[in-house]
Amino acid sequence: MTLRALLIGAQTYGLTGVDTDVRVMADVLGARGFTDLRRCVNGDATYGGITEEMNRLRADTRPGDGVVVYYSGHGALLGELQYLVPVDMGDSTPTDFRGYLAEELTAAVRALREQTPNLTVILDSCHSGGAVREAAYESGRWALKSVELPTVHRDAGLIRAARLARPGDPLVPGVVRLTACQEHGSAYEAELVYGKGRQGVFTAALAEFLRPRAHLRVPWSVLIARVRDRIKQQQVRQWPDAGGPSGRLPFSLDEPAEPERLPLVRCDGRFAVPGGAVFGLGVADRVSMVFPGSGTRHGGAGTSIPATVDEMKAGDALLRPAPSALSSPAAGDLRTAMLPPGAHALAVRVHDRRHVLIDAEALFADALREELARCPRLAETDDAQEAFATVRVHHGTCEILNAEGLPFRDLSETAHAGPSGLIALLEELARGERVRRLGDPQGPSRLEAGLDVLIEVRQPATSGHWRELHAVGERLHHGDHYRVTVTNRSGAPLYFWVIGVGLSGRTTLVTNDQPSGCRLEPHGAEHRGTRTTPPVTIYWPHDVPRQGPRPETIHVLVGDRAMDLSALASRERSLHTADPTLSALLQEVWEGTRDQMLEVGQEFHYRVYTVHADALPEPEGRRP
DSSP: OOEEEEEEEEOOTTOOSHHHHHHHHHHHHHHTTOOEEEEEEGGGOSHHHHHHHHHHHHHHOOTTOEEEEEEEEOEEEETTEEEEOOTTGGGOBTTBOOSEEHHHHHHHHHHHHHHOSEEEEEEEOOOOTTSOOOOOSGGGTEEESOOOOSOOOHHHHHHHHHHHOOTTSOOOOSEEEEESSOBTOOOEEEEOSSSSSEEEHHHHHHHHHHSGGGOOSOOHHHHHHHHHHHHHHTTOOOOOEEESSTTSOTTSSOOOOOOOEEEOEEETTEEEETTTTTTTOOTTOEEEEEEEOTTSGGGOEEEEEEEEEEEEETTEEEEEEOHHHHTSGGGGGGGTSOOOTTOEEEEEEOSSOEEEEEEEOHHHHHHHHHHHTTOTTEEEOSOTTTOSEEEEEETTEEEEEOTTSOBSSOOTTGGGGHHHHHHHHHHHHHHHHHHHTOOOOOGGGBOOOOEEEEEEEEOTTTTOOEEEOOSEEEEEETTOEEEEEEEEOSSSOEEEEEEEEOTTSOEEETTTTSTTOEEEOOTTOSSOSEEEOOOEEOOOOTTSOSOOOEEEEEEEEEESSOOOOGGGSOSOOOTTSOOOOGGGTTOOBOSOOOGGGOOTTOOOOEEEEEEEEEEESSOTTOOO
16 A cells, blocks of 8 residues: 655745645655655646646556645635636636636546545635735734636636536545635635744644644544644634544544544633534533643643533533532633633533333343443433334344334444444434434524525436425435525525435435535625535445335534534445535635634524435335
């Protein structure tokens, strides 16, 4: 196996830190074992040069290689046209558009993904929309990574984009996508702390946490949270995101068992879990606030403080730390200082637990109960009516049955993991059940805004036309497709997420290329007040017995600010799960009110639109 990286740097239109970004990323990746480091910078980073280097990288990549594609430079959004800005962008003509389109990036990454599943895309750029945006930070200390471009021959780009876009193509699964900021937002470069020159704020923070001497075996989702916090400490309004299988360890396919890390902020002198209601928290639930310590080896865990949910303020959970814990010298600074990068909350015991009935031989049952006692969201019951799952282990046979007595999954592999493996599966299934029951809130957490939500299905076995899905009573079949359209009719920006709980119990953040939410512009804006997701395929997983019907749930959650909901998704991935297309790499949710910048009056308000359907294993019209 070879670790390969293509580092693209287009230092154009006033940027001065791109070459430094590429050099720093090359140093970091080299220290992490990358032996094939390719640079496409300066005069080589033309439209043709970038295209040629992407093709060459694909030709040289072998199955099992680890591959990184990195870009630093300007990004642009002009209406529906999204593109990176090569160094020869100014040479565009009415028939020769030199921007590197998002659709071209999608096609190149899809081709790489056919060679290897271990693929990471990192973009340190932003959109400019063709307009000048003055940086408003400390007398020019910050340089915006967007630019007033010369006359853009948009039609030639749109024609090429239309030729490349193929709506029927399968979505690109299993690609980790790290982006510097969100749509309509900004990425910045700043003065280096030591020495002269500038560097991209995102690249600098990412490199800090990727350096081997500061590395923990933590997944991308954890690292990106630390990067976000580091950028926040610099007072930069920039929101990095991690899409795709962000539960992976960096540059590998390994997904370690991780607790469900909840966001943690301080609001008006109080600790809070933004969006706590969505994560299943309620008053009197117990959590642990974890503050990584900068003084510990490799920046490891420093302080853990028990806390209780004291109040729900709209959709956010306000915490009351244990007085004895906060009075300790180790926690003294946390009451006033900015939270350290990576601060988060862990559920310890919550009210919204799922009950498990254990039907097993004594020794195995005791081992299961011991594991179960440590689960914050699971509890044992002896009442079959209230159990969401029954664990049945007898004479070497193991099953986990749902309320209808059907096995959730084929356990031929999981059973070898023993009690711990079964409990891990139960936790995943319980998360699915909890998310499946997510409902439209009432009271102060309810979003009061004008919007339209349309959930449609296309069933190829019948007419093949799109029709609206009813909230209940629908039957979906293997091979059907659904899509979601959301329209903002209010005067403020909104954000939406599509969350699917499949018939296997797995939870998927369908809009996973935009884990912090798909931004909808206010009513009357020229673009993006309405968005439609790519079609999502309903399929019957190979590890689910072909007995049905089984529940399939589609949630559309709409909120009034951006918030990372990737923690809701199951860790386990499948090549068939709905992993959104990379054409949205440059369509992240930018410039929202962010959960790490929570302030008074910015509590999370939301609505949930749901379809509860029955899924069947065969296409419509075909008998099993």
